[in-house]
Amino acid sequence: MFTLAREPINVSTLSRALHGDQAGAMISFEGWVRNVNDGRAVRLLEYEACESLAVKEGARIIQEAQERFSVIEASCVHRIGLLAIGECAVWVGVTAEHRDAAFAACRYIVDQLKVRLPIWKKEHYADGSVEWVNCQSDEIAEMKCL
Amino acid sequence: MTQASPRQIQIQYFALLREKSGCSGEALATAAPTLRQLYEELKAKYGFPLACERLRVAVNDEFCSWDDSLPDGARVVFIPPVSGG
Numbered sequence: 557m558f559t560l561a562r563e564p565i566n567v568s569t570l571s572r573a574l575h576g577d578q579a580g581a582m583i584s585f586e587g588w589v590r591n592v593n594d595g596r597a598v599r600l601l602e603y604e605a606c607e608s609l610a611v612k613e614g615a616r617i618i619q620e621a622q623e624r625f626s627v628i629e630a631s632c633v634h635r636i637g638l639l640a641i642g643e644c645a646v647w648v649g650v651t652a653e654h655r656d657a658a659f660a661a662c663r664y665i666v667d668q669l670k671v672r673l674p675i676w677k678k679e680h681y682a683d684g685s686v687e688w689v690n691c692q693s694d695e696i697a698e699m700k701c702l
Numbered sequence: 703m704t705q706a707s708p709r710q711i712q713i714q715y716f717a718l719l720r721e722k723s724g725c726s727g728e729a730l731a732t733a734a735p736t737l738r739q740l741y742e743e744l745k746a747k748y749g750f751p752l753a754c755e756r757l758r759v760a761v762n763d764e765f766c767s768w769d770d771s772l773p774d775g776a777r778v779v780f781i782p783p784v785s786g787g
Contacts, residue, residue: 587787603786604717606779608763610786634786646787666787674760674779675786676717688718690783693751 558614558632560605565633565644574629579651583658585666587646589639593689597682603636603645606674610634617668625661627652632665634675708733709774713744718782723748737761738768741780757782 567586574582589601618630628651635645648665652658677689692700714727723744734740741754758781759766761773772778 606714606716606760606781609760609779612763670787671784673786674716674781674784676782677785678717688782689785691718691752694753694756697756
């Protein structure tokens with residue numbers, strides 16, 4: 557299951573919901589808000605999503621992980637709105653009979669969601685400036701490629 | 703060459719495009735034959751700083767190709783480079 561959350565993610569509740577007698581391994585990933593990016597001090601983050609599309613694409617990624625790996629349950633929650641330093645921005649949890657499948661599926665979900673979910677992160681820096689990550693103008697993006 | 707007839711569509715803007723356009727969405731009538739052309743028109747109108755090659759586009763909650771045509775009543779979303787996680 558994939559969901560978007562406006563409120564802080566309760567990791568222990570999410571983990572408990574994955575419990576099952578068949579599961580021999582549970583792997584989870586937490587993406588946290590850190591106080592620096594590219595050498596710039598970050599004060600807080602803002603996440604915005606195209607919600608209908610994000611929920612659909614998130615569910616598709618989880619479905620793919622279940623088809624590719626021997627997974628029992630897979631679940632992911634992504635925060636939207638304003639997040640403070642240290643908050644959990646994304647949580648992924650996977651259960652399987654054995655650890656290999658759980659590790660691989662968790663990694664797959666995290667890697668895919670970063671490149672596919674229509675979610676945007678705006679960094680608010682300590683110096684008062686802001687920036688939508690990965691959305692520099694074409695000219696600046698080209699300069700960085702040189 | 704025949705001009706495509708105007709279709710009534712709905713556009714949603716997110717993140718940088720929402721800020722540049724100054725609105726989260728708009729309804730408009732367009733004769734643009736493809737999604738690419740529609741984006742180019744709006745890019746010129748609002749000064750979007752991103753070439754369409756850096757974006758993806760979705761219609762009615764499904765990802766589409768830039769060369770797809772615009773159905774009447776389409777709900778169009780332009781997707782700037784994503785940064786979830």
